[in-house]
Amino acid sequence: xxxxxxxxxxxxxxxxxxxxxxxxxxxxxxxxxxxxxxxxxxxxxxxxxxxxxxxxxxxxxxxxxxxxxxxxxxxxxxxxxxxxxxxxxxxxxxxxxxxxxxxxxxxxxxxxxxxxxxxxxxxxxxxxxxxxxxxxxxxxxxxxxxxxxxxxxxxxxxxxxxxxxxxxxxxxxxxxxxxxxxxxxxxxxxxxxxxxxxxxxxxxxxxxxxxxxxxxxxxxxxxxxxxxxxxxxxxxxxxxxxxxxxxxxxxxxxxxxxxxxxxxxxxxxxxxxxxxxxxxxxxxxxxxxxxxxxxxxxxxxxxxxxxxxxxxxxxxxxxxxxxxxxxxxxxxxxxxxxxxxxxxxxxxxxxxxxxxxxxxxxxxxxxxxxxxxxxxxxxxxxxxxxxxxxxxxxxxxxxxxxxxxxxxxxxxxxxxxxxxxxxxxxxxx
Numbered sequence: 001x002x003x004x005x006x007x008x009x010x011x012x013x014x015x016x017x018x019x020x021x022x023x024x025x026x027x028x029x030x031x032x033x034x035x036x037x038x039x040x041x042x043x044x045x046x047x048x049x050x051x052x053x054x055x056x057x058x059x060x061x062x063x064x065x066x067x068x069x070x071x072x073x074x075x076x077x078x079x080x081x082x083x084x085x086x087x088x089x090x091x092x093x094x095x096x097x098x099x100x101x102x103x104x105x106x107x108x109x110x111x112x113x114x115x116x117x118x119x120x121x122x123x124x125x126x127x128x129x130x131x132x133x134x135x136x137x138x139x140x141x142x143x144x145x146x147x148x149x150x151x152x153x154x155x156x157x158x159x160x161x162x163x164x165x166x167x168x169x170x171x172x173x174x175x176x177x178x179x180x181x182x183x184x185x186x187x188x189x190x191x192x193x194x195x196x197x198x199x200x201x202x203x204x205x206x207x208x209x210x211x212x213x214x215x216x217x218x219x220x221x222x223x224x225x226x227x228x229x230x231x232x233x234x235x236x237x238x239x240x241x242x243x244x245x246x247x248x249x250x251x252x253x254x255x256x257x258x259x260x261x262x263x264x265x266x267x268x269x270x271x272x273x274x275x276x277x278x279x280x281x282x283x284x285x286x287x288x289x290x291x292x293x294x295x296x297x298x299x300x301x302x303x304x305x306x307x308x309x310x311x312x313x314x315x316x317x318x319x320x321x322x323x324x325x326x327x328x329x330x331x332x333x334x335x336x337x338x339x340x341x342x343x344x345x346x347x348x349x350x351x352x353x354x355x356x357x358x359x360x361x362x363x364x365x366x367x368x369x370x371x372x373x374x375x376x377x378x379x380x381x382x383x384x385x386x387x388x389x390x391x392x393x394x395x396x397x398x399x400x401x402x403x404x405x406x407x408x409x410x411x412x413x414x415x416x417x418x419x420x421x422x423x424x425x426x427x428x429x
Contacts, residue, residue, distance in 0.1 A: 030204045036159050037197050038135030040166035042078050047170030052183035062118035070125045077129020079376035082137040086369025087222035090215045094138050095207045101134025106194040113187035137368045144357040144364035145208035150295045156350035157290025225366045235359045237415025242352030243374040244408035248401045249345055250379030255386035255397035264331040274335050278342040285346025299351045300418035306347030307409050313341035314402035321394040
C-alpha cells in the first residue's frame with residue numbers, strides 16, 4: 001500500500017522508519033486522549049462555571065444579567081476563534097497554533113480567577129473562548145490529517161465517547177470545587193487543566209500537516225479558501241445540516257432544566273439523573289455508529305437515519321407538549337422522547353463532520369473552522385427561542401427542535417443529494 005502524506009509526515013515527526021507504524025504511534029491511546037481532551041476543554045470551561053453563577057453575582061456586586069454575559073462572551077469566543085485558528089493551522093501546521101492557543105487560554109483563565117469586576121471577567125472570558133477554540137478546530141483537523149472516510153467516522157465516534165462525558169461531569173466537578181473554595185477556584189482548576197493539556201500536546205502530539213501540504217498567503221488567501229469551501233454545494237450541505245442538528249441539541253440543553261423541573265415537577269436530582277442518562281444514550285449511539293454501522297452501512301445512510309430519528313422524536317415531543325395525547329401525560333413520555341432525540345445525535349453529528357471533511361483534505365483547518373463556527377452560531381440563535389412562549393409550555397422547545405431537524409434534512413437532501421454520489425467508504429470497498 002502506498003504511503004500517504006500524513007503517514008510520511010508523522011514518520012518524520014516521530015522518527016519512525018515505517019510510516020504505517022508511525023501512524024499507529026500517532027493515533028495511539030495517549031493521542032486519542034489528547035484529542036479528546038482538546039474537544040472536552042471548551043465544554044468544561046462553560047459548564048464547570050455554571051454552579052458558581054449566583055456566587056459570582058454576589059462577589060462582584062453585579063446584576064445577574066451582566067454575569068450571564070460571561071457565558072455569552074465565552075461561547076462567542078469559541079465560535080469566532082475557530083475562524084481565526086483554522087486557517088492559521090493550514091498555513092503553519094497544527095502544533096504551533098495549538099500550543100499558542102493553549103498558552104493564551106492558560107493566561108486568560110488565570111486572569112479570570114483574579115478578575116476584580118464583572119467587566120474584566122467578561123473580557124477575559126471572551127479571550128478564554130477565543131483561545132479555547134484552538135483545541136476544537138485543530139483536533140478535528142488532526143483527525144482529518146490522519147484519517148479518511150470510514151476510519152475518520154470511527155475516530156470521531158471515539159472522540160464523542162471522551163468529549164461527550166465533559167458536559168455531564170463538568171457541573172458536578174464545579175459543584176465539588178465550590179465545596180472547598182469559592183468561584184475563583186473553578187478558574188484555578190481550569191488553569192491547571194490547561195497547563196496539563198499543554199504539556200501533553202507538547203510531548204505526545206506530533207505535527208500531522210507536512211510543509212508541502214501547507215498554504216501560503218495571508219488573510220486574503222484564507223478568505224479565498226473558505227469561500228471556495230462554501231461554494232462546494234455538498235460540503236455546505238453537510239456543514240449546515242450538522243449546524244441545525246447541533247441547534248436541536250442546544251435547544252434541549254437550554255430548555256430541559258425548565259421543562260423537566262418546572263413544568264413536569266421533577267426534582268433537581270431527577271433532572272440530573274435524566275440528563276446523565278440522555279448523555280449516556282448519545283455516547284452509546286456514537287459507539288454503535290463507530291463500531292457497528294460504519295464500514296457496513298454508508299455514512300450517508302447512517303446520517304439520514306440519525307436525522308430522521310431526531311425529526312420523529314421532535315414530532316412526538318410536540319404532540320405530547322401540545323396536549324394531543326391528553327393534558328397530563330406525565331414525565332416519563334417526555335423523558336423518553338428527549339432520550340431518543342439525544343441518542344440520535346450520536347448517529348448524526350460524527351457523520352456530518354466526517355462527510356464534510358472527507359471533501360476537504362486540502363484545507364482541513366479552514367473546513368473544521370467553518371463546521372465549528374456554524375454549529376455554535378446556529379445553536380446560539382436557536383437557544384433563546386425555546387422560551388419565546390413563556391414558562392407554562394414545552395411547545396416552543398419541541399417546535400424549535402422540529403424546525404431544526406426539518407432544516408437539517410432539507411439541507412442533507414437538497415444540497416448533499418447523497419443518491420448522486422458514491423460515498424468514499426463504498427468506493428474503498
